[in-house]
Amino acid sequence: MTSRLFQFAAPQAFFPIAGKLIPWFAVLAGVLALAGLYVAFFIAPTDHQQGEAYRIIFIHVPAAWVSMFLYLVMAGWAGLGLALNTRLSGMMASAIAPTGAMFTFLALWSGALWGKPTWGTYWVWDARLTSELVLLFLYLGFMALKAAIPDPVRADRAGAILALLGVVNVPIIYFSVQWWNTLHQGASVSLTRAPSMAATMLLGMLLMAFAAWMYSFATAFSRVRAIILERERDAEWVRLQRAAA
Amino acid sequence: MHSFVSVLRRELQIALRRKGDALNVLVFFIVVASLFPFGVGPEANQLRAMAAGVAWIAALLAAVLSLPRLFAADHADGTLEQMLVAPQPLALVVLAKITGHWLLTGLPLALAAPLIGLQYGLPADALGLLIVSLLIGTPVLSFLGAAGAALTLGVRGGGALLALLILPLFVPVLVFGAGAVTAGLTGINPSAHLSLLGAILAVSSLIGPWAACAALRVALD
Amino acid sequence: MHSFVSVLRRELQIALRRKGDALNVLVFFIVVASLFPFGVGPEANQLRAMAAGVAWIAALLAAVLSLPRLFAADHADGTLEQMLVAPQPLALVVLAKITGHWLLTGLPLALAAPLIGLQYGLPADALGLLIVSLLIGTPVLSFLGAAGAALTLGVRGGGALLALLILPLFVPVLVFGAGAVTAGLTGINPSAHLSLLGAILAVSSLIGPWAACAALRVALD
Amino acid sequence: MLETSALACERGGLRLFSDVNLTLAPGGLLRVRGANGSGKTTLLRTLAGLTRPAAGEVRWRGNPIGDDYRREMLFLGHAAAVKDELTVLENLEFSSRFSCLEISESKIKSALESLGIARLADLPARYLSQGQRKRAALARLALSAGVPLWLLDEPFAALDDEGIAQLRKICAAHLAGGGMLVLTSHQDVEIACAAAWSVELRG
Amino acid sequence: MLETSALACERGGLRLFSDVNLTLAPGGLLRVRGANGSGKTTLLRTLAGLTRPAAGEVRWRGNPIGDDYRREMLFLGHAAAVKDELTVLENLEFSSRFSCLEISESKIKSALESLGIARLADLPARYLSQGQRKRAALARLALSAGVPLWLLDEPFAALDDEGIAQLRKICAAHLAGGGMLVLTSHQDVEIACAAAWSVELRG
Numbered sequence A: 001m002t003s004r005l006f007q008f009a010a011p012q013a014f015f016p017i018a019g020k021l022i023p024w025f026a027v028l029a030g031v032l033a034l035a036g037l038y039v040a041f042f043i044a045p046t047d048h049q050q051g052e053a054y055r056i057i058f059i060h061v062p063a064a065w066v067s068m069f070l071y072l073v074m075a076g077w078a079g080l081g082l083a084l085n086t087r088l089s090g091m092m093a094s095a096i097a098p099t100g101a102m103f104t105f106l107a108l109w110s111g112a113l114w115g116k117p118t119w120g121t122y123w124v125w126d127a128r129l130t131s132e133l134v135l136l137f138l139y140l141g142f143m144a145l146k147a148a149i150p151d152p153v154r155a156d157r158a159g160a161i162l163a164l165l166g167v168v169n170v171p172i173i174y175f176s177v178q179w180w181n182t183l184h185q186g187a188s189v190s191l192t193r194a195p196s197m198a199a200t201m202l203l204g205m206l207l208m209a210f211a212a213w214m215y216s217f218a219t220a221f222s223r224v225r226a227i228i229l230e231r232e233r234d235a236e237w238v239r240l241q242r243a244a245a
Numbered sequence B, C: 001m002h003s004f005v006s007v008l009r010r011e012l013q014i015a016l017r018r019k020g021d022a023l024n025v026l027v028f029f030i031v032v033a034s035l036f037p038f039g040v041g042p043e044a045n046q047l048r049a050m051a052a053g054v055a056w057i058a059a060l061l062a063a064v065l066s067l068p069r070l071f072a073a074d075h076a077d078g079t080l081e082q083m084l085v086a087p088q089p090l091a092l093v094v095l096a097k098i099t100g101h102w103l104l105t106g107l108p109l110a111l112a113a114p115l116i117g118l119q120y121g122l123p124a125d126a127l128g129l130l131i132v133s134l135l136i137g138t139p140v141l142s143f144l145g146a147a148g149a150a151l152t153l154g155v156r157g158g159g160a161l162l163a164l165l166i167l168p169l170f171v172p173v174l175v176f177g178a179g180a181v182t183a184g185l186t187g188i189n190p191s192a193h194l195s196l197l198g199a200i201l202a203v204s205s206l207i208g209p210w211a212a213c214a215a216l217r218v219a220l221d
Numbered sequence D, E: 001m002l003e004t005s006a007l008a009c010e011r012g013g014l015r016l017f018s019d020v021n022l023t024l025a026p027g028g029l030l031r032v033r034g035a036n037g038s039g040k041t042t043l044l045r046t047l048a049g050l051t052r053p054a055a056g057e058v059r060w061r062g063n064p065i066g067d068d069y070r071r072e073m074l075f076l077g078h079a080a081a082v083k084d085e086l087t088v089l090e091n092l093e094f095s096s097r098f099s100c101l102e103i104s105e106s107k108i109k110s111a112l113e114s115l116g117i118a119r120l121a122d123l124p125a126r127y128l129s130q131g132q133r134k135r136a137a138l139a140r141l142a143l144s145a146g147v148p149l150w151l152l153d154e155p156f157a158a159l160d161d162e163g164i165a166q167l168r169k170i171c172a173a174h175l176a177g178g179g180m181l182v183l184t185s186h187q188d189v190e191i192a193c194a195a196a197w198s199v200e201l202r203g
Ligand code: HEM
Pocket: A057, A060, A061, A064, A065, A107, A108, A109, A110, A111, A112, A114, A115, A116, A118, A119, A128, A129, A130, A132, A133, A173, A174, A184, A185, A186, A187, A188, A189
């Protein structure tokens, strides 16, 4: 009975909560981004090696972090749905995927733009770049697979399996610079060591990362609301909602 | 175990009946590998540098071509349904099908690789490396490919979707497989590449069959 | 004529229903083309020299991947039988299916070729040549491929056999298609290559549908 | 109108039947009977011009069968020729347009109704049950009154009682209108007609 | 022994049936009736554990169904699970070995005989007629006397009168031996049994 409750109550309960939270996340995202950009362009010092070009870091690194993190969150939701058969989980995973793909694309794009001045080329087939590209394809594959299966329950479960399968790629992205010595830079922010970069740079990056994170919440929640409405269009509460609106 | 043996036996039996299906994969492999010089131009040095990559890409495409059929026929004629309701653990059945796939595509390709190596003028030790890398790497294609095939089962237009799902996953295999040979050619110790390939094999042998089983249950719900 | 239109419309309708089947072919094309640098190594000069060959090989493999499905579904569900007993000339039906195949695979590939060209650093005029050569050459793949698909229909393990049958026929197309671009790159007049490609197109547009019709009648006897 | 003379068919080197002489006139019903594997499907496919006979000939209006024949004949094998991706309505539209039947929206709708699947018109055929799928294939018959010869292989299989009654009505109307009907069936379904023949195939 | 409690199934968001409560004891026969598309196949697949119910539960010997159940249940859907490439004999050998049935050459032979296809033992299944193919799939039943529960979807479809009689005999023997049988069928075939129930599904 509890699982039944779980299964049927969740989307309905989540819908209004998400609706209330979205503006907050959106505003937070905006504020944090403005602060981050301010730090990035007006406070952080010019790099003595790379000049101004290094400021791409404030887009690149947060985007890369969030792209990986969102994948883990998406796979987590998907796995939850597979294990517990909760309906909201699959919708959450679907809602996160496009944002994740967007940040992955942003990381690739900003990295490529950064590569030109620093490495002299937009693209090299190095391990981190490759595995990040694989991440993009995993997001796209996840969305394509879900789109190809018309029955939403089956689509959720099939998508969940693929998402879980792809989780292996995330540690590969993260540790690839340690496992293979490549062009790309290693981690300079670590929990165990003192940060090797300037405090202002770290601050800017963190601000931007949080902004991206809040933005992800806002977009994922608004997307999940649309998905809930579509999937539950025949449910009583949606009809009431529509009647009220 | 006995269900593993009986499924595997049946796979091989059916392949034999289809008169030379395994042979087809081989010939396909050779034809694709022979196509490259046409597209790229026949300079000997360039060819030698490309040999491993070409052999590996051919192996990869042969896998992609054969994978849509891995479960489709059993799905269409109801055999898969029977496998799901049978007392046997589904994982054993899937493992048997994966083994059959590798014996019929991966293994022949690994054994035929010397042909391509010779065609492209690869020296003997690089040839050996090529075979070893194919022997370690092609099972990965079968393991991950089985998961992809199960995920796209019953999804019409599955062939192209399957390719889309698994080709990106095959990339690391290709990189390290071809990388090992190139390393050998340029005098670098290839063992790092090969051990990475081994690690990928270990991981995929665990997650591939798991994902395939789960996906099959979903497909037949 | 009206049967041509209704069959073609149905082909496109079905493709649309499969949600992005055509898109899948495109993405596959791009993925395959992106794979090559992994296997072959990322030197910019070498890449530029290979660009046309790679685009062409990718187009060719996309065709090979999609061809087994050209008649298979219609065969399995009895539609093909209906097409044979219908009052419509079979040739028109086959022509409509070939057109549909080209619109869904060849045309998008030709239009997407610039992406690959840019990725590999191809100059603008070579890019134009690549598109033109693909526009003339990919219909050949559909014409000849249809004949191959019909011949291997109902033959189990047909996918690999099909590849084996048609890849050799596709070689000339590949040679002249990629050749035209390479000629353009090196300053030679590419019109000889292109007109040869045109001639192949003319011939294959006559014999392809005819062979496909004959083979379909045999397959359903 | 439909005649066969000394028709014989082989499968895998084995003679399935030989010396089958049939004549079917307008309004006539021909039942092909026989045990499983006796060659009923093979005979029907031969009549439709799909399988080439080992000996003998099929004639239509006195001539060997050809393009004219195809315009006046409708064959439904046991494969339903229903596309999973298309809806029931789209399937029917395509199949009838393809056989050069005159259609209109109201005709299509009443055809679906006459087989009790009007409700399913917009469901993709992938989701149909076996009997519903069969009905979707048979709906074409309701539009084919003008086609003189119908060849139906096991049309009653998978149908429930209501479906059988609906199909019987359609067949009876076809025969009453001067049509001809050849069918195989393991179920003995009565069909009202002016003249009924039956041919028994034995292994 | 086989019980369902408040079983409900959905397809494409539509409730096909709900609140189905069944009990089947040894020797019992359960007929699932209903019009085309009423959910008979779906119910059988749910009983077999292939489809997950939207609500309710299937229980076997008092427990939710699991691995034990699969050992004691045999499901034959409408797809015959017969491989075109293998001969009739090889198909039967594989399917029975795969379901852990004890087989021997003589048992296999008599199973084929009991469905009248001993003559076809060495023919690749590709060449079978529809009815012969169905018989090849059903031959496994003749080896499955020890399996308590049979779930058969339209077992009589495509069979001729002789085939129906043979299958009736096999089913009656199974029931007489304390087996349980659930079947769907549009043909009303008598089967001798101690206790018969029927469940009617309506859309
Ligand atoms: C398309 C090309 C690129 C991709 C896909 C890419 C990908 C990534 C990823 C996934 C991360 C996060 C991993 C981590 O935090 O350890 C990252 C971090 C980083 N990337 Fe890139 N990158 C690219 C190009 C570049 C370029 C050209 C540079 C500069 C020369 C660069 C410099 C950095 C730096 C400094 C970090 C932060 C490392 C840290 O502090 O942890 N990246 N990149």
